[in-house]
Structures are given as structure tokens and as C-alpha cells.
Amino acid sequence: MSRSRDVFIVSNSTDELGGVTAWTHRTAQLFQEQGHRVHTIGIHAAELRMALPEPPGYPVTPLYPSHPPTPWTPQGVRDRFRFTARRDEAARTARKRQAVDRLSEIFRAARPGGVVIVSQVWAMEWVGEADTTGLRVIGMSHESYDYSRASHRYRWIKNHYAGLDHWLVLTEEDADIWAGDGMNNVGFMPNALAALPEVPSPRRVKAVTSIGRLTDQKGIDMLLDTWALVAPKRPDWRLDVYGAGEDEAGLRAQCADLGLDGSVAWRGRTDDVPGALAASSVFVQSSRGEGFPLALMEAMASAVPCAAFDCAPGVREIVRHGEDGLLAPAGDIGELADRLLRLTGNPRMRDAMGDRARANVQRFSEVEVMRRWEELFTFLER
Missing domain, CATH: 3.40.50.2000 (Glycogen Phosphorylase B;)
Incomplete structure (x- = not known):
């Protein structure tokens, strides 16, 4: 002591x-x-x-x-x-x-x-x-x-x-x-990293989850543009957006303009992050800038594989690209869509990366x- x-x-x-x-x-x-x-x-x-x-x-x-x-x-x-x-x-x-x-x-x-x-x-x-x-x-x-x-x-x-x-x-x-x-x-x-959830996500719900404030830094506007590329190819998947913030009204309007209301669920803020992640199979982070994002670590601790913009050293320190998650060049919507299509379309990849993510993130x-x-x-x- x-x-x-x-x-x-x-x-x-x-x-x-x-x-x-x-x-x-x-x-x-x-x-x-x-x-x-x-x-x-x-x-x-x-x-x-x-x-x-x-x-x-x-x-x-x-x-x-x-x-x-x-x-x-x-x-x-x-x-x-x-x-x-x-x-x-x-x-x-x-x-x-x-x-x-x-x-x-x-x-x-x-x-x-x-x-x-x-x-x-x-x-x-x-x-x-x-x-x-x-x-x-x-x-x-x-x-x-x-x-x-x-x-x-x-x-x-x-x-x-x-x-x-x-x-x-x-x-x-x-x-x-x-x-x-x-x-x-x-x-x-x-x-x-807080304690691991006792039970990892089973990765069976066809849901991609984002957790973060609805502000410019978190890039939810870019995520919606990304989802507009993904949704037509994954009609049985949905995007769950958890968070609140000053940009919410504008983001909801953007979602409607893109015709995504049928595949995007606005979940609001949550105090039960493990519960949100347990109902998810893929986590996405679309931030313009980050430090050492806790939400990304929490997703990995729940064995949910991540797709994220490589917007900061902290992101690439947490996610080992190709091993326990997939990174896209910062701000590249087409490449982030590609990463989401790969994870949503390949259950064996999701399971392998999710299991490795849960093991690897324990170094923090x-x-x-x-x-x-x-x-x-x-x-x-x-």
C-alpha cells in the first residue's frame, strides 16, 4: 500500500x-x-x-x-x-x-x-x-x-x-x-479500463453502435454519411446512436434528408454502457479528434470489434488494425464504410476480432x- x-x-x-x-x-x-x-x-x-x-x-x-x-x-x-x-x-x-x-x-x-x-x-x-x-x-x-x-x-x-x-x-x-x-x-x-463485463457480447444482434456526445468532435455527421453507404448493402442491420448534445436536432434532420430514419435508432444518453454494447455486434467511432477514448476500450472489453477513424495516437494505441479491429484514415467516409461492410458481412471475422479485442485491451x-x-x-x- x-x-x-x-x-x-x-x-x-x-x-x-x-x-x-x-x-x-x-x-x-x-x-x-x-x-x-x-x-x-x-x-x-x-x-x-x-x-x-x-x-x-x-x-x-x-x-x-x-x-x-x-x-x-x-x-x-x-x-x-x-x-x-x-x-x-x-x-x-x-x-x-x-x-x-x-x-x-x-x-x-x-x-x-x-x-x-x-x-x-x-x-x-x-x-x-x-x-x-x-x-x-x-x-x-x-x-x-x-x-x-x-x-x-x-x-x-x-x-x-x-x-x-x-x-x-x-x-x-x-x-x-x-x-x-x-x-x-x-x-x-x-x-x-474499468473491470471487464462478466459476460461478453454474443455478437448476434445485427446492430452497429456509436456512443458519444452529439457534438462536432464526435463526427456523427460523418457517421451518418458513412451509414448512407452501408445501409443499402446491409438492409437487415441498424445503427444505434447513443448520446446527447447540442447538435442533435441538426443530426436528426441530416438523418432524415439521407433517408436513414428506417435504419438509424436515436437511443439518447445511457448510463448502462455494458448493456448497450451487449446488444451490439460492431462498434463504430467516427471522431474528428480524440485522446484515449474510453468508449472504444469499453467496446473492446465487451468483445465488440471496432471500426474507427485513425484520428489520434490514442486510437491506434488501443486498436491493433487487422488484429482486434479495423481503422480507416481520419475523415475518409468511404474507407470507414468499407470497414463496417467487412465487419457486418463476416461473422467469423467479428467473432475472432471481438475475442482478441477483449483479451488485448486488458493491458490498460x-x-x-x-x-x-x-x-x-x-x-x-x-
Whole structure:
């Protein structure tokens, strides 16, 4: 048993529907099982919420009841006379100071050797202003280098993570790229796979399943275009889309325009991922960008073979193409359709790849990942 520490996990939100929230609470539970005292902190409470463990067994603290307003900066002479905007900005600044003070108060209660893990880049804006005296601060990014590089988060990482004790990406490949970009304090830590379902999917239901938020990143629009190529050749198969998000109305309209309403089922959000996967024979991931996708690992743990866009190092780290799943070039709808046609048309391939997937994905077990976290904590104390 490792020595007990105070571990704070700070995220954008502690209850927002998505993979980082699932990671936060499962990791908190695992740290607690290791004997650590855990506190999860979100910058704000979410609008689209995920069901949390009942009871979580550790404090869960949002600093704001809802998403804080965006900072306002005067752009010219006229803006000097926008008194309402200036008053609102003063109120935002004062509220942020209160949030930072609350965070500092939480951190000051830590015993010597405490660790702050900042799981998302935006949250670092508050942690960076808080009093972290005597604590080791570890930043994280749950997306690939390429996906960060194409967004505003690249600048945030460069600005906020360079001076931390350590920061983590999800794969060795991405860590090497960031190191080459001048970030010398970077390492890598894969997401952990929860326990295997006791009974794997029998892979007898003619259903292809997607699980993820209905947002641009998850590429469900590309999945619908892909399914438009698959459905005419597999009229006895359906596509089950699990998830919710701001793009749902537009995606449903796209589905109708493509004439797919008869073969696509919109299942909504689910808290029973194993159950959804048990009723599936193929899993598909059509994301534009990913980190180390938990849904992909969960599908493999259920012995469901996967077809996915090779959009990030984490995806090709999890799926061994041709052995336990099939990858398609990122964004190539025709190639993803080909992978789905191969899996849906060949039950022997599905069974062989599904069984190998369930065996291979166990290299990301929770025991192994927790061992690596403990090694990191010990390293940072030297």
C-alpha cells in the first residue's frame, strides 16, 4: 500500500456528460481505494449532466453554479462608455476572485505531499491563480497533439503548462511530439479500463453502435454519411446512436434528408454502457479528434470489434488494425464504410476480432495504470 496523500482532481466540470467526467470519478474512486484522500473540484456545474456515483464517497465541489461569463475586453474608444459591459466585467472579475479564493482555501487544507491534478486545460486558469504552496501540480490533456494544435487550447497549454511540476498526455507518441515542441516537462499516462463485463457480447444482434456526445468532435455527421453507404448493402442491420448534445436536432434532420430514419435508432444518453454494447455486434467511432477514448476500450472489453477513424495516437494505441479491429484514415467516409461492410458481412471475422479485442485491451487495466500513478507521485517528491 502506498502512503496516503491528499489528491485534488480539478476539471472544467465534475458532472458534465462526457468521457473526462467519467474518467474523473472513476480515477477518484481508484485513488480512494489506494488509501488517498480525494476531492474533486469543477469550475462550474454543467447543464447537460452525467449521473455521479451514489454516493461518491469524496467531496464534489463546483466553484460556480453555472458556466462563468467570458471575459470582456474594451476594443476601442467607444467601449470606454459601455457602462453596462464594464459593470458586468467588474462583477465577473470579483466573482472569479471569490472562486480562486475558495480554491486556495480547499488547497490549504491539504496535508504535506498533496497533489493537484488538473484534468483539463481551461481549469488551469483558476488553479494558476490559486495558492498551491506545498502542493505538486500535474496538468493533463485528454486529446491528441494535432487536435490541440488546431484549437485555442494549444496556446493555453503553452501558457499554463510549461511551468508545472509535470503534465501528462495519453500516449508516448504525443508526449514525444510535445517534447519536440519545447514542452520538456511532459509525460504520458493512458486512461484505465474499468473491470471487464462478466459476460461478453454474443455478437448476434445485427446492430452497429456509436456512443458519444452529439457534438462536432464526435463526427456523427460523418457517421451518418458513412451509414448512407452501408445501409443499402446491409438492409437487415441498424445503427444505434447513443448520446446527447447540442447538435442533435441538426443530426436528426441530416438523418432524415439521407433517408436513414428506417435504419438509424436515436437511443439518447445511457448510463448502462455494458448493456448497450451487449446488444451490439460492431462498434463504430467516427471522431474528428480524440485522446484515449474510453468508449472504444469499453467496446473492446465487451468483445465488440471496432471500426474507427485513425484520428489520434490514442486510437491506434488501443486498436491493433487487422488484429482486434479495423481503422480507416481520419475523415475518409468511404474507407470507414468499407470497414463496417467487412465487419457486418463476416461473422467469423467479428467473432475472432471481438475475442482478441477483449483479451488485448486488458493491458490498460486499472491495476497497471494505478501503479504508474503511484510511481509518478513518488518521482515528483524527489
